[in-house]
Amino acid sequence: MREINLDRLRTLVAIADHGSFAEAARVLHLAPPTISLHIADLEERIGAALLSRKRGQIWPTTIGETLIERARRLLADAEQALEDVQRQVQGLAGRVRLGASTGAIAHLLPQALEVLGQDHPGIDVQVEVLTSQDTLARLSEGTLDVGLVALPQTPVARLVVQPWRRDPVMAFLPSGWRSPAQVTPEWLAAQPLILNDAGTRLSHLTQEWFAGGGQRPAPRIQLNYNDAIKSLVAAGYGATLLPHEQGAPLPDPRVQMLPLRPALWRQLGIAHRAENIERPTQHVLDVLWRFSLD
Template sequence: MPLDITLRQLRAFIAVLDSGSFSEAAQTMHLSQAALSGLIKELEGRLGVRLLDRNTRSVGVSVVGSAFEPMARRVLAATEDAVQSVTNLKDLRRGLIRVAAPEPLSCTLLPELIAGYVERYPGVDVRFDDVPIEQVLSNLHSGSSDLGFGPAGVLADDAVEAHMIRVDPLWAALRRDDPLAASDSVSWQDLRERALINYMPNLALNVLSHVPQRHHPGNVVPVHRVNTALALLKFRPGYVICPSMSRSLVEGFGLAFLPLRQPAVTWRIAIFARQRDALSPAVESFLDYALDMAATWDGSRPTPKTKQHHNK
């Protein structure tokens, strides 16, 4: 089909066929009859064929026009579908969001956050990928994830922005038969002789660099997942460090969970996202939703100004 054929010309042709009259078709399209006739003539001129047979009393479709009609209707229907699809995406009646996060965020913060968003926008499909922290940024760069969550210490770059959403103190999980479990809190010095069952990558940089050397754990048992660390702690002496938000997870393993002090060390959590002008409406709305929710987690953080979306 020539590229200079317009949708307005096709609509005029279909309007004449549906009404059987130039005058009624002109009224339907809110045009003068002369303007409608001009659109039909332009269309026939572009195609180089007569689509309509006209006389003083009636108008009918030509043989070529009859063959052209279903194609014209398909073009108009496809255009309407495309416009409706974009409208649905814009109004958050449809959309896809792919989120990546490591433990313990994947089994503490993210399920509730995603559930709250989906309740507000049930037409949007939120897909969650539980990945190691080092894979969060690589997923964003490859396009396999739209948003990532993780420790704010992970470096972003020019293509990825880090939005800090929470500062969470680290606590210590202990067996309930550990003598320290009866305390209100524990110190790094208290734990010095116990084995640290560690799932955190970059423990030395992100955690122990804030703790005096003399209080560093004498024995570190490495594992890959927080659930593995907590399950292992049930059957051997030691302790596991988790952000305080992990309390329900830790207690679900039947363990004690105490504030870790002297010194208190925090875990800074961020959302990683591409620049806003590269985000779809659904992804941008999820980012705004998460930032709004973050204001309720940390009262010291001002409520962000966000673009308002309305579910129509």
């Protein structure tokens, strides 16, 4: 069964609006025979007359009125679809799928999304909490557009991963603890610990830091939610190692934040596909780069 052509529906609506084949031809910039051909084609497709003609007047039949009503909605939907797609092509609107760890989502990403909302309110960023490895895999599959990942990472074909931020890792301790001015692996390993899940990049970093001091501590608990970890520290349950981004709020008064000796840094990168970057995605990348830090 042949589908109804939108151009033919547009012709029918124009005749109904202007009451004349000739006027419809003028408005649509079509030759009069083309207008007649469109209506004949529609009537053959429907199997019934759509227009009545008498003494130079033209008006829709009952069946024609039903089709015209539906045609108006179809044409409006088609125009809206084209407008929506054009806005996305121009970067004025669209959806961007972003993957990031809980660490990046806690402080950095909300700031970037606030700026994006001011500059490009039509762009909808859909955020998923993922490990760096999952983020890179999803980027390769094409089910993500942007990723915030821990560095370093093994190169992945057709993906670009660039350094974004380098933030210090600090010791977070209950404020009531007596502690040194700088926290060493030897001192911290003797304390009850709350550390990140073993599968995270931050966990690998902290293990290497402890190993540099000849330590292999066993944490009381491992989590992957930094805010929950800080809450446990505030409750006196233990100490932890977490990044502290420039400009981030100071911890709860029940928590003291101290530098490490030797210093430790958490590096993040921005990952995206190497080709065919749509404008909404580029706008998101541009905003994220405003928050870069060496």
